[in-house]
Amino acid sequence: MSDEDAYKKAKELFVSGHNGTTVGEVALVLSILSTSLWFYSELVFVIEKMGLLGKSKLQKTLTLLVIEFATLVLPILLSFTLTEFTLPMTRPWSLYHPTRCVSCFPLRVVVFAAGAVVLGSLSRRHSSDAEKKAALKDKLSLLMAREKPAVTCFRAQMMICTCVAILAVDFQIFPRRFAKTETFGVSLMDSGVGLFIMSSALTSAYARGSTGDKRASSTFSLRSIWNFFRPMIPVLVLGVIRYITVKKVNYQEHVTEYGVHWNFYFTLASLYFTFSVLALFGPYATSIPVALLILVGYQFGLTNYGIEDFIFHAPRVDLFSQNREGIFSLCGYLPLYLLSVAVGQVIFSSANTASRQQVRSDRYIVATLFMIGFTAWGLTHLTTKHVTQPSRRLINIPYVGWILWQGVLVLTTHSAYQHISLSPRVPIIFSGISRNQLFVFLIANLITGAVNLSMQTIYAPTHVGMAIMALYM
Template sequence: MAQSYKALKEDFVSNLSGGSVSEINIVTAVAPAAYLLWSALQSRQNFFLKYGPPAFLADFLLNVAAFLFATTLYSSNLLLLNALLVSPAVLLYALPPANTQQKKPLKPPPNNTPRNDSDNHEKLDPLPVRPFITAYRGAMMASTCVAILAVDFRVFPRRFAKVETWGTSLMDMGVGSFVFSTGLVSTRPVLSARLAGKTSSLGRSLRASFRSSAPLLLLGLIRLYSVKGLDYAEHVTEYGVHWNFFFTLALLPPFVALFQSFSAMITLTAPLALLLSCIYQALLEFTSLKAYILTAPRTDLLSQNREGIFSFWGYLAIFLTGQAVGFDVLPRNLRGVSKSAPGSVQRRSLLLRLVIWAIGWTTLSFAATSFKVGLNLRVSRRMANLPYVFWVSAFNSAQITLFCAIETLFFPSIYTATDMAAENKESVRATSKVLKSFNRNGLAVFLLANLLTGLVNLTLDTLSMGQMGAMGVLVAYTSLLTAVAVALDSWSLSIKL
């Protein structure tokens, strides 16, 4: 019975055809739409200023439960769900803001010395916290945690599950987005070291990268032995017999350190990602590599894990594209913008830069997949080929642009702060507690989500559960995850894995 259930579960979570890119965009639009409504409530009504149980509940419903409903109960009415989120936000924006705690206009300096914007600029952090990046990463992490359990229930449409070989789906995008966002934030320590004038040798960089990879490697081994020991349902064609996503994440930092040692200029990151993905795609097209990955018998360690080993190069390219965006938009001093430029100019330049990234990757994605004017290549998450790299990079660049536009609209005072304290205060006001919590301890929360997913699947027959039962389990699961994440953040605990 257990063996037949395992086989049934393996067949159930597979997806042969995938879903359309347009539908995936509508599903994922729920996250920025929810952030739009959150921002309207906060900026116009100061709704989350005093963070009690009502504020936490609203925060959870908007930034976690909304995506859960989008992938379950509202999966056939996605436009309606987005409209329900956007409409009240537009109404709130049209109404005058609440008068509570209204700010007084800033007074000019008491002395007669002319104000120097560059002097004020020096008082600000050269690597400021970007609330829209926190919101983007928090929403991506919350969505990932929702999907990894929801996919085991029938209430979750099969078209959202990972495809077998060719095509696009919501969960295929989720895996690539996880890697992209990891690359994006990995630029912060690199930029911090360069601003401080610190340089590291290749040996030191590799040692540091191996230290950061060790916990991920351990998690990969734990997952491997637990899955095999518990006879847990798995898809061999996803990563291979022994490989899993934690191994891919663990190998990224050493290879990135190696590549960066050959690149003294930050601006070479994007071309390096393009070169790597193009070389990998050429090997797929002009050698027997594609046939080997898709059809070779699993006779040795390499062939048993060929999907994970070879798709790693595509994920490495995605990681580098995330880094390219991070190097460009995380510093306060954007290239080509004067240090003394007003906050409004900085804000417009940042948004324009993100728009350019989104248009650039979208153009490349269209060129790779178009039948008439492009290469007519099909997206494959299983191989992480070139069109998959471009698709993931285009999607995430567009998502970040949306979050940045919302922040620009509702919280422009972040960019006009004249000192670090004022800027931090405005940044805190513009940041969802729930999204910040998922972002702060993302990997730890992701690990907890995996453990809870395994526990649910070992104790419940998820395939036979009806809609109400499934939703009850999923709401309880997401509530527990959110409560743990917010509690860790409230206690100022950062679990580094």
């Protein structure tokens, strides 16, 4: 075996066979998303009030970008890599000085939340009535826009998390419990693919309610056919390019993730196609009852008809069995997509609300999201206890419930912060990433591939890994 093949094998083992962590730890890690966003908004409002952003538009933009990186991007990077620190437990009467590892997550969350509360209190105390009215007017204008700030920030943060994880996992700085699980369990990276699907569904035309009568239209033309296939073509092309590139450069592969030939781009293309076909049959075909029916039927097949055993243990003898993980995962991703569209419809339901009703509407949205999250948590808890464990490879009922709960939890806290904050805002970085998700994901994959081909990442020391990740971001 050549050195190249030996390293490839070591790399595959490095990212395989993990058991994950707990649902609580994943939620705690991702709680930094809302607290850092709240802190950022309050900090920028105070800095702007003090006149420290700069005089020219360019100065303001550059200052905001620096603040955004320091308060929004860097905390995600640190939460994914520097997860704990060693605390000495010294005893003056003893020569033995034990140590204890302490998690950094609660400390980071508390610091950002406390900072946001302090800055928010200062800004309200030292703002005149005219300034408060102007801030409220800007806030209502932001909340009434078609681009819902909670969704925009959620989509951008999910993409940043994905970009951090896909490269960091190849270094030792990334805790192995955060890497993708092999069969059952939950981890930070397990949540990534599901939350990516959810973020895509939240801004679909069906979630926004902007499809008009297209679903009921039976007139076929070249234009309608093009509109049908247009969302699928870019991701399908990227999937083919990725497959050819991976095989060409002998890049390491985790076959049990999607299969021999399948990849995430093929999953997205297939998901868009399946959803579009269902949408042709009217709104009931993409409703919550249909999503639950598909999900329950799929879980019944996993448990009682040997599909689970086939996915985990069957030999790869033909094209179908070689790509069984990717193919069967669609039976779980489709219900997740349908349910996420329903969540998006709740959020965008206030798009045309009058300004005097906006505050009341936002309270309703927060309350509704809370109830959806509570229901999803209950589904996850009950099915995990009485049916099976969550599995990213299977995309089973507990996994779908967990992803829906985790995503709605972030959306709820985002919406709540925007309701109580005097001056919520959408960061420049988030706005750009949300509008160009596929392009950002492609660039992140290219850089990840280039880094892995240029160095042996799994043997890189901590300081090298952190330096590369900082430059990468």
